[in-house]
Amino acid sequence: MTIPTTSWSLMIQIYKKVIPEVYTCLDEWRKRAKEIPDPELREQALASIANKAFHCEGGAVYALLAGDHLKEAVKFIVAYQTISDYLDNLCDRSTSLDPKDFSALHMAMSDALTVNAPLHDYYHYRSEKDDGGYLSELVKTCQTCILSFPAYKEVEAQNLQLASLYSDLQVNKHVHHENRETRLIDWFEQHKAQVEPMTWYEFSACTGSTLGIFCLSSYAAGDASFSKKEAELVKDGYFPWVQGLHIMMDYFIDQEEDRIEGDLNFCFYYESDETLLSRMEQFFMKADDSLKTLRDNKFHRLINNGLLAIYLADEKVKKDANLKRNKRRLMRHGGMTTFLFYSFIKFNLKTARREKATAS
Numbered sequence: 001m002t003i004p005t006t007s008w009s010l011m012i013q014i015y016k017k018v019i020p021e022v023y024t025c026l027d028e029w030r031k032r033a034k035e036i037p038d039p040e041l042r043e044q045a046l047a048s049i050a051n052k053a054f055h056c057e058g059g060a061v062y063a064l065l066a067g068d069h070l071k072e073a074v075k076f077i078v079a080y081q082t083i084s085d086y087l088d089n090l091c092d093r094s095t096s097l098d099p100k101d102f103s104a105l106h107m108a109m110s111d112a113l114t115v116n117a118p119l120h121d122y123y124h125y126r127s128e129k130d131d132g133g134y135l136s137e138l139v140k141t142c143q144t145c146i147l148s149f150p151a152y153k154e155v156e157a158q159n160l161q162l163a164s165l166y167s168d169l170q171v172n173k174h175v176h177h178e179n180r181e182t183r184l185i186d187w188f189e190q191h192k193a194q195v196e197p198m199t200w201y202e203f204s205a206c207t208g209s210t211l212g213i214f215c216l217s218s219y220a221a222g223d224a225s226f227s228k229k230e231a232e233l234v235k236d237g238y239f240p241w242v243q244g245l246h247i248m249m250d251y252f253i254d255q256e257e258d259r260i261e262g263d264l265n266f267c268f269y270y271e272s273d274e275t276l277l278s279r280m281e282q283f284f285m286k287a288d289d290s291l292k293t294l295r296d297n298k299f300h301r302l303i304n305n306g307l308l309a310i311y312l313a314d315e316k317v318k319k320d321a322n323l324k325r326n327k328r329r330l331m332r333h334g335g336m337t338t339f340l341f342y343s344f345i346k347f348n349l350k351t352a353r354r355e356k357a358t359a360s
Contacts, residue, residue, distance in 0.1 A: 022078055026053055044093060076141075083112060087105050087170065098125055151223055
């Protein structure tokens, strides 16, 4: 299978090859989630799949790097992203605000990336415990997949590094509101010497994405000759800037919703809309530059343009006058490639709504 290098070929392969596999996998996990005995855990597992399936759709695009092993790569990506989304729900809507609880839960993220790692008691610090083996099955599915990836050992260290940062972010940002900012700043101080100059909230955003893990794992699935040196290049290509752009776009479209709910949003820390937009444009440019040295760089840079389009096509933007105004500026910055992605996505959303209306 040829790795796409144009916006149209990428979108066609996503809709023809990737999306059907994603929903085959998600249907299986949805059935499994319905069997969870504990009502709270069952509710959060089902909600994470119902409300965040688009995370799996987006992440699974990287399975196109796995060549003939696309199905195995999609299976891994969907299972791993489902772990991420489920744990995020458990922390966001938590009956606990205990960082030890969040740390125990997120051990699943590193266990899933470690071949033959023993499973842990992920629910040790919370009252809800009986998920009927759901989280452990997700972890074991990931472990089975990576065991079959011929070059996985070459990317394991980078995957675990990214997963550690991701897990630390989730622990620190979900504690009591009065503590989370101090914890995040202290955590940033431990790492700021290893990244280019940025603020603590930008660093936090950069750690909150799973894209680097999906990219590395897909290469490991499809290319037995993929090397540790290439793995390091890919990790550095995606972290911090591509992952940062990904999460900043997510926060960008959620501003009004988070303001109403009182939720943490890294966009709120900028002194003005102009500063925020200027910095997001810098993230986009730095991300594009960081991808130029990678193999298949045309594919990776398409993804970078696609990140802008995916979020700017969201219905939240249409309903918010300020977001609509700022959308035009970011779209211009992304250029024709971003516009083509945006048009394709909007067309498919409109088609899906029309089909749903006809069916009902």
